[in-house]
Amino acid sequence: NTYRIAVIPGDGIGPEVVAEGLRVLRAVGGADAGFSLELEELPWGSAYYDRHGRMMPGDAIPTLRTFDSIYFGAVGRPDLPDDLTVWGLILPMRRELDLYVNLRPVRLYPGVPTPLRPEVGEPHFTFVRENTEGEYAGLGGRQGQGEYELAVQTGVFTRRGIQRVVEYAFSLAAPGSLVTSVTKSNALRHAFPLWDEVAAEVAARHPDVRFEKMHVDAVAYQLVKNPARFGVLVGSNLFGDILTDLGAGLQGSLGLAASANLCPGQRLALFEPVHGSAPDIAGQGKANPLGAVACAALMLAHLGEREAAGRIERAMEDVTRQQVFTPDLGGSCSTHEVGDALLAALERE
Amino acid sequence: NTYRIAVIPGDGIGPEVVAEGLRVLRAVGGADAGFSLELEELPWGSAYYDRHGRMMPGDAIPTLRTFDSIYFGAVGRPDLPDDLTVWGLILPMRRELDLYVNLRPVRLYPGVPTPLRPEVGEPHFTFVRENTEGEYAGLGGRQGQGEYELAVQTGVFTRRGIQRVVEYAFSLAAPGSLVTSVTKSNALRHAFPLWDEVAAEVAARHPDVRFEKMHVDAVAYQLVKNPARFGVLVGSNLFGDILTDLGAGLQGSLGLAASANLCPGQRLALFEPVHGSAPDIAGQGKANPLGAVACAALMLAHLGEREAAGRIERAMEDVTRQQVFTPDLGGSCSTHEVGDALLAALERE
Ligand SMILES: CC(C)[C@H](C(=O)O)[C@@H](O)C(=O)O
Ligand SMILES: CC(C)[C@H](C(=O)O)[C@@H](O)C(=O)O
Numbered sequence: 252n253t254y255r256i257a258v259i260p261g262d263g264i265g266p267e268v269v270a271e272g273l274r275v276l277r278a279v280g281g282a283d284a285g286f287s288l289e290l291e292e293l294p295w296g297s298a299y300y301d302r303h304g305r306m307m308p309g310d311a312i313p314t315l316r317t318f319d320s321i322y323f324g325a326v327g328r329p330d331l332p333d334d335l336t337v338w339g340l341i342l343p344m345r346r347e348l349d350l351y352v353n354l355r356p357v358r359l360y361p362g363v364p365t366p367l368r369p370e371v372g373e374p375h376f377t378f379v380r381e382n383t384e385g386e387y388a389g390l391g392g393r394q395g396q397g398e399y400e401l402a403v404q405t406g407v408f409t410r411r412g413i414q415r416v417v418e419y420a421f422s423l424a425a426p427g428s429l430v431t432s433v434t435k436s437n438a439l440r441h442a443f444p445l446w447d448e449v450a451a452e453v454a455a456r457h458p459d460v461r462f463e464k465m466h467v468d469a470v471a472y473q474l475v476k477n478p479a480r481f482g483v484l485v486g487s488n489l490f491g492d493i494l495t496d497l498g499a500g501l502q503g504s505l506g507l508a509a510s511a512n513l514c515p516g517q518r519l520a521l522f523e524p525v526h527g528s529a530p531d532i533a534g535q536g537k538a539n540p541l542g543a544v545a546c547a548a549l550m551l552a553h554l555g556e557r558e559a560a561g562r563i564e565r566a567m568e569d570v571t572r573q574q575v576f577t578p579d580l581g582g583s584c585s586t587h588e589v590g591d592a593l594l595a596a597l598e599r600e
Numbered sequence: 601n602t603y604r605i606a607v608i609p610g611d612g613i614g615p616e617v618v619a620e621g622l623r624v625l626r627a628v629g630g631a632d633a634g635f636s637l638e639l640e641e642l643p644w645g646s647a648y649y650d651r652h653g654r655m656m657p658g659d660a661i662p663t664l665r666t667f668d669s670i671y672f673g674a675v676g677r678p679d680l681p682d683d684l685t686v687w688g689l690i691l692p693m694r695r696e697l698d699l700y701v702n703l704r705p706v707r708l709y710p711g712v713p714t715p716l717r718p719e720v721g722e723p724h725f726t727f728v729r730e731n732t733e734g735e736y737a738g739l740g741g742r743q744g745q746g747e748y749e750l751a752v753q754t755g756v757f758t759r760r761g762i763q764r765v766v767e768y769a770f771s772l773a774a775p776g777s778l779v780t781s782v783t784k785s786n787a788l789r790h791a792f793p794l795w796d797e798v799a800a801e802v803a804a805r806h807p808d809v810r811f812e813k814m815h816v817d818a819v820a821y822q823l824v825k826n827p828a829r830f831g832v833l834v835g836s837n838l839f840g841d842i843l844t845d846l847g848a849g850l851q852g853s854l855g856l857a858a859s860a861n862l863c864p865g866q867r868l869a870l871f872e873p874v875h876g877s878a879p880d881i882a883g884q885g886k887a888n889p890l891g892a893v894a895c896a897a898l899m900l901a902h903l904g905e906r907e908a909a910g911r912i913e914r915a916m917e918d919v920t921r922q923q924v925f926t927p928d929l930g931g932s933c934s935t936h937e938v939g940d941a942l943l944a945a946l947e948r949e
Contacts, residue, residue, distance in 0.1 A: 333786035334793075342787075366720045366824045391754075391790030400759040404791035405740075410749040435838070437682035438691075441740030442753035444683075468845035475715045475824060475849035492787070493842060496817035500824035 252286040254554055257318040261296040261340065263528025264538035264586075265324020271540035271590035272322065272547045275566070278597050279551070279559040286556055291318070297328040297336055306339030312347045320550050321521040324543065325528035338389070341523070346383050350512035350521055351412065352419050353380035353491060354549075357498035357508070360541075360571040363580060365503040372479030374501040379420040379483060380491025382512055384412045385442070387488040408442045408487070413449040419515050420485035426459040433486030433494065435467045446487070470494060474501065499525055506539025506579040509546040511553060520553055522546035536585040539577040541567060544593060566596035601635040603903055606667040610645040610689070612877025613887035613935075614673020620889035620939035621671065621896045624915070627946050628900070628908040635905055640667070646677040646685055655688030661696045669899050670870040673892065674877040687738070690872070695732050699861035699870055700761065701768050702729035702840060703898075706847035706857070709890075709920040712929060714852040721828030723850040728769040728832060729840025731861055733761045734791070736837040757791045757836070762798040768864050769834035775808040782835030782843065784816045795836070819843060823850065848874055855888025855928040858895040860902060869902050871895040885934040888926040890916060893942060915945035 258273065260266035273290060280288040293314075295307040306326075308314070315321060326340045327333065344350070355378040359365060367374075384407055391404040417432065424430050432450040436443035447464055454462035465473070467490045473480060474497055486494065499508035508525035524542030532538060544567060552560035575592040576582025584592075607622065609615035622639060629637040642663075644656040655675075657663070664670060675689045676682065693699070704727040708714060716723070733756055740753040766781065773779050781799040785792035796813055803811035814822070816839045822829060823846055835843065848857035857874035873891030881887055893916060901909035924941040925931025933941075 327786075334789050337786050338789065366716050368715060368717050371715045387787050389789060391788075393790060393794060395759075398760055400794065402757045402791045402794040403754055404757070404788050405752055405754045408751045408753070410744075411747055435841070437676075437686050438736050438838070438841070439740075439753050440683050440687065440738060441742060442751045445742060445749065445751040468841050471820070471842050471846040472849040472854060475846065476853075489784070489787070492784070492817050493820050497820040497824065497846070500821040504825075505821060 253289055254286065254319040255289045255291065255317070257315055257321045258290050258292045259295050259321065259323045260292070261324040261326045261528065262328050262336070263325050263530050263533040264526070265296070265326070265528055267533070267536065267538045267586050268524060268540040268543035269322065269324040271586060271593070272543040274590050275544050275563055275593055275597070276547050278594055279562050284556070284559055286559070295340060296326055297331055300331065300335070300339070306336060315344065315348060316519060319518055320554060321519070322546065322550060323521055323523040325524070325526065327528040327530070329530050342387065344521060345512050348519065348521070349383060349514050351381065351383045351416055352513050352515060353382040354511040354513060355380060355491070355495040355498065355508065355525065357495070357502055359502060360507060361568050362572045362574050363503040363507065365501060367475065367478070367501060371475070372477055374474070374478035374498060376478070376481040376498070377423060377483050378491055378495050378498060379416060379423065379485040380495060381412065381416045381486070381488050384409060385488040406442055408445055410445065410449055413446050414453060417450045417453040417485050420483050421453060421457045421460055422515070424457070424460045424483045427461065429461045429463065429482040430454070431470065431481055431484045432462070432464045433467050433470050433484055433490050434464060437466065450485070467494070471497060474498070495525060504539060504579045505542070506577060507541050507545065509542050509549055511549045513553065518554070520550070522550040536587060537578050538586050539579050540586050540589050541571070562597060562600055565600060566593050569596035569599070602638055603635065603668040604638045604640065604666070606664055606670045607639050607641045608644050608670065608672045609641070610673040610675045610877065611677050611685070612674050612879050612882040613875070614645070614675070614877055616882070616885065616887045616935050617873060617889040617892035618671065618673040620935060620942070621892040623939050624893050624912055624942050624946070625896050627943055628911050633905070633908055635908070645675055645689060646680055649680065649684070649688070655685060664693065664697060665868065668867055669903060670868070671895065671899060672870055672872040674873070674875065676877040676879070678879050691736065693870060694861050697868065697870070698732060698863050700730065700732045700765055701862050701864060702731040703860040703862060704729060704840070704844040704847065704857065704874065706844070706851055708851060709856060710917050711921045711923050712852040712856065714850060716824065716827070716850060720824070721826055723823070723827035723847060725827070725830040725847070726772055726832050727840055727844050727847060728765060728772065728834040729844060730761065730765045730835070730837050733758060734837040755791055757794055759794065759798055762795050763802060766799045766802040766834050769832050770802060770806045770809055771864070773806070773809040773832045776810065778810045778812065778831040779803070780819065780830055780833045781811070781813045782816050782819050782833055782839050783813060786815065799834070816843070820846060823847065844874060853888060853928045854891070855926060856890050856894065858891050858898055860898045862902065867903070869899070871899040885936060886927050887935050888928050889935050889938050890920070911946060911949060914949060915942050918945035918948070
């Protein structure tokens with residue numbers, strides 16, 4: 252098995268963390284592992300924009316479709332507007348490749364200091380974030396001048412879009428476990444009642460799984476009061492964005508958090524750490540590569556290489572247990588030193 | 601000074617917590633205090649709906665304008681749709697009285713168990729939530745049948761609406777302290793760039809106060825990673841809703857959280873605990889009255905009765921220090937017993 256991986260390091264700390272992820276991927280792939288990786292780097296992002304006036308080439312989407320997977324770093328540079336960078340690279344990839352699930356697992360790693368008192372309970376849940384529509388539809392505009400100016404922002408939620416993402420959430424839930432659908436139908440009274448209806452219909456087709464709907468404010472509350480109550484959560488693009496950053500906080504650092512952007516049933520998927528381009532620390536060797544490394548594990552698992560994925564996860568646990576930490580986790584190791592420790596842990600396995 | 605207070609206990613646990621708030625108000629008001637309160641109960645809410653087919657009378661808004669203040673419990677009953685209850689009582693009061701600031705202080709009370717480890721730092725901040733427009737505009741609709749059905753939900757943000765709420769946030773900030781404006785302009789690219797622009801303009805008029813803008817996901821993250829970094833936060837209706845429930849979680853219980861709905865410069869304001877009607881515990885004497893009691897303190901402070909407000913706050917601290925707690929805080933006291941303890945504490949003062 253040879254997998255062709257499109258590697259898009261992108262902006263800011265993206266290239267730094269992706270470099271360590273690639274070292275780990277090279278270490279677990281190869282003849283002994285029963286699979287190999289063809290890693291092809293695509294230099295898209297803000298530097299590409301400087302030269303070409305766009306974040307990625309015009310045929311980027313068909314090009315990406317020829318790969319087995321996409322390994323992504325980060326996007327965004329302070330001197331360029333988000334409307335150009337974010338809306339020119341990551342959001343169109345999510346949408347045009349129809350990667351309608353943004354899967355964000357939250358769990359604790361051994362040795363990592365976390366903000367919650369132990370008696371509160373451990374966060375260990377999977378957030379299934381809708382990734383192609385909703386609040387991120389991008390519709391709206393501004394009107395008027397001076398004191399009369401106003402802006403409208405419109406979210407678009409389709410029955411099909413809700414149904415497929417909730418269906419995926421249920422596919423992850425073991426019998427007897429809990430799926431929580433996150434909405435705010437008491438206030439956003441057009442979109443979320445539709446979401447609630449569709450989610451209840453999907454839930455009725457899965458009587459073996461427990462189901463609840465909960466308002467987003469209550470979920471934010473419960474995540475710090477009783478995080479262990481959650482199993483699988485499913486929510487809109489915006490609510491997923493907010494609550495998974497909160498989840499990363501509960502894990503101890505955004506630098507640890509990984510995500511898979513995927514279209515269930517399809518091989519091609521995009522893996523990206525949840526942290527952004529972090530311009531404040533870019534180029535200083537301070538970025539935590541563990542989020543990108545966790546993405547490498549998610550990617551291999553998605554490609555069916557569960558053993559290699561498991562090796563990476565064990566190496567990560569080994570390294571966090573030894574507290575080989577970058578500054579975000581209170582340590583003083585460099586990005587590359589964490590990579591070294593991961594390779595050493597893989598060799599020891 | 602006599603203040604006429606409209607008391608609207610509302611639904612669920614509303615009447616239970618309001619009853620204790622009224623006991624406290626009666627105890628601090630009176631001849632010695634230099635002011636008195638005329639408490640007039642308005643039986644609006646779901647029970648009113650059962651009899652009259654609406655949540656409040658047609659002349660409710662002009663009636664409320666004749667009062668000095670409004671002391672509110674909660675709204676919502678599981679057998680009635682939110683579109684009828686929430687949109688028939690609390691949201692129209694906020695909007696039609698133009699109470700454009702929803703002020704939600706977050707602080708720790710002595711003796712209350714909180715979810716964050718002490719080394720993370722203490723949350724002690726004020727959230728200024730926009731309360732009349734934005735995502736809560738209520739605009740949108742549904743279209744189509746079966747698998748093609750969709751819903752749109754539109755937020756409306758006006759320059760004036762943003763400006764006045766951000767201006768109010770700055771009015772609360774001491775020189776050298778920090779105001780954080782919460783948006784999500786990289787994704788919701790029509791509404792929030794306007795908010796960012798207006799907030800930056802207001803900030804430029806307050807060079808003595810430090811200012812930052814931060815994406816809502818990053819704020820959710822920082823609230824659990826480093827809550828002490830925040831001073832005053834200002835954000836949209838929806839973001840304020842989500843982040844203040846999170847803030848209540850950091851305080852230890854929604855049962856403690858209070859809010860003021862106000863129009864700066866105007867006496868008439870509405871005070872309500874952040875918790876809802878909590879139908880699961882209604883009628884059982886389990887509800888925590890401290891949120892409603894903290895509202896009574898906020899109300900008196902707003903009316904200019906700072907000494908009486910301070911007395912209530914000290915009594916609350918006395919009671920939490922003694923851990924006279926309802927079940928939400930891990931205790932077994934009843935709503936009324938907490939009220940008794942508050943009155944005893946006031947007598948001791
Ligand atoms: C960069 C930004 C648009 C993005 C998002 O909001 O989706 C990021 O915060 C994320 O969570 O992947
Ligand atoms: C009842 C509901 C509409 C309300 C809101 O979202 O504003 C509540 O959650 C609050 O925070 O006051």
